[in-house]
Amino acid sequence: YDTKIPRYSTADKTSFGFPTGRERWPIIITGVIDDAYRSVSQCDDTEKRDEGKKIVEELARLKYEVEHDRPLVPIRDDGYPDVALYNKELEQLGNPSWLNVQWLFCECYLFRRINTSFSLSTYWKGYDVFARQKIKTFRSSRPAVLELAGRYKDLVQKLENNKGQATDEESDRLLFMEVCEICLWGNATDLSLLTSLSYEDIQKLQGSEARKASEKNILVNDLPAAYDLLLKAKKEGKKERRVDIVLDNAGFELYVDLILAGYLLSAGLATVVVLHPKSMPWFVSDVVPGDFAALLNALANPRHFYETPSEDDHLQDKIPAPLSDAEADQLSYLFQEWSRLHSEGQLMLRPNRFWTHPGSYWRLPHVEKELLEDLKTSELVVFKGDLNYRKLTGDASWDPTTPFTEAIGPLGPGSGVNILALRTCKADVVVGLKPGQDEELRQTEGGGGDSGARKWAWSGKWAVVSFSNGQ
Ligand code: F6P
Numbered sequence: 201y202d203t204k205i206p207r208y209s210t211a212d213k214t215s216f217g218f219p220t221g222r223e224r225w226p227i228i229i230t231g232v233i234d235d236a237y238r239s240v241s242q243c244d245d246t247e248k249r250d251e252g253k254k255i256v257e258e259l260a261r262l263k264y265e266v267e268h269d270r271p272l273v274p275i276r277d278d279g280y281p282d283v284a285l286y287n288k289e290l291e292q293l294g295n296p297s298w299l300n301v302q303w304l305f306c307e308c309y310l311f312r313r314i315n316t317s318f319s320l321s322t323y324w325k326g327y328d329v330f331a332r333q334k335i336k337t338f339r340s341s342r343p344a345v346l347e348l349a350g351r352y353k354d355l356v357q358k359l360e361n362n363k364g365q366a367t368d369e370e371s372d373r374l375l376f377m378e379v380c381e382i383c384l385w386g387n388a389t390d391l392s393l394l395t396s397l398s399y400e401d402i403q404k405l406q407g408s409e410a411r412k413a414s415e416k417n418i419l420v421n422d423l424p425a426a427y428d429l430l431l432k433a434k435k436e437g438k439k440e441r442r443v444d445i446v447l448d449n450a451g452f453e454l455y456v457d458l459i460l461a462g463y464l465l466s467a468g469l470a471t472v473v474v475l476h477p478k479s480m481p482w483f484v485s486d487v488v489p490g491d492f493a494a495l496l497n498a499l500a501n502p503r504h505f506y507e508t509p510s511e512d513d514h515l516q517d518k519i520p521a522p523l524s525d526a527e528a529d530q531l532s533y534l535f536q537e538w539s540r541l542h543s544e545g546q547l548m549l550r551p552n553r554f555w556t557h558p559g560s561y562w563r564l565p566h567v568e569k570e571l572l573e574d575l576k577t578s579e580l581v582v583f584k585g586d587l588n589y590r591k592l593t594g595d596a597s598w599d600p601t602t603p604f605t606e607a608i609g610p611l612g613p614g615s616g617v618n619i620l621a622l623r624t625c626k627a628d629v630v631v632g633l634k635p636g637q638d639e640e641l642r643q644t645e646g647g648g649g650d651s652g653a654r655k656w657a658w659s660g661k662w663a664v665v666s667f668s669n670g671q
């Protein structure tokens with residue numbers, strides 16, 4: 201069902217998959233080992249601790265296998281049907297080794313493998329080995345979180361007051377664009393790239409100044425088409441109008457996703473928003489259902505969240521600055537709003553294990569028909585982030601001028617699914633560019649020059665917002 205265009209590989213020297221396999225994966229696995237080790241050593245129950253030690257050893261062996269380019273071994277059966285899918289594909293790929301394999305498959309396999317160490321245990325099932333990191337980075341995005349909380353409250357209150365009154369269409373459209381752009385750039389800072397960015401870099405990326413400056417970095421911007429679609433459905437007076445968001449990262453990105461969701465509901469551009477999280481810890485920072493709960497908890501009690509020193513603060517003797525009353529109020533307002541929307545059924549989570557399958561989304565119509573049917577009933581399905589974009593396009597080496605609608609294959613026109621991808625570029629694949637644009641970007645500083653590598657697309661500095669009308 202996949203595209204015939206060659207996929208990016210970890211053996212391809214010009215692909216970001218090459219340094220990813222050799223440098224980034226070992227760093228990610230080291231982080232996993234450190235976290236597990238920390239939890240194991242804090243554990244009082246002897247049986248649980250002993251089992252935890254075995255998990256740590258297993259993870260250390262996994263790191264060894266990656267670093268020594270060993271063949272990928274079949275995933276052990278932990279009772280979920282996706283194991284068979286992974287192992288069948290592994291066989292079809294000819295039992296490749298870590299550093300000479302399709303990048304997308306192998307990266308999914310990595311996180312699925314890490315997961316089995318926990319899922320096959322007795323005491324550590326469901327343990328999220330990335331939770332610490334996710335919370336820590338969310339805390340460190342405090343300036344941007346506070347800035348947006350203030351703006352969100354104003355915005356929602358204005359929208360509520362204006363309900364039923366005629367508004368200026370042009371400013372409504374601009375507002376939609378702005379909220380979507382906030383949501384887009386929230387993706388620039390996922391934790392799997394943290395191996396190369398400092399917390400200071402992240403804070404710089406998240407502020408409103410940075411966002412304005414980054415507008416010119418959106419290479420394809422189909423937001424107007426998506427807006428027209430939602431506005432049309434609203435004007436037609438359709439009763440239930442759903443927007444789906446296939447989530448990417450927890451923490452700050454989930455926070456801006458909820459800002460988008462809340463805004464769409466307040467502006468009447470949707471009546472229901474369905475969020476699609478992952479079913480296991482995935483690509484370091486991706487949202488699992490527990491992250492949604494953790495975010496709401498943090499907002500429910502913002503002083504506790506921001507003012508209680510964390511484990512690391514304790515080590516460094518740091519005392520976090522207190523929140524002002526206004527700041528604490530604004531965060532509590534978000535909590536009230538979002539938990540109300542959640543309890544009234546306007547905002548819901550809908551997990552599906554399809555999102556953690558190894559393959560591209562080209563397979564959706566064949567392997568998960570029910571999910572496809574469900575997505576067809578949505579006005580718009582928003583796919584957040586880099587990995588979702590790689591999966592939509594099959595992570596294939598498309599000519600960058602290929603239309604997005606072609607690169608997403610069976611999910612394109614005629615599929616019945618309206619798709620909007622909000623993606624900051626952190627990998628090689630990119631489509632929908634104008635002729636010559638890729639070449640120009642390669643000539644910019646750090647863009648890759650004549651190396652044959654599309655380096656400009658690796659860092660999250662550039663973005664693409666692509667729409668496909670599925671009708
Ligand atoms: O390309 C770098 C990378 O870390 C990939 O491993 C992965 O596709 C992606 O970025 C994760 O980014 P996102 O969270 O935006 O999907």
Ligand code: MG
Pocket residue numbers: 390448449483485486585587
């Ligand atoms: Mg991610």
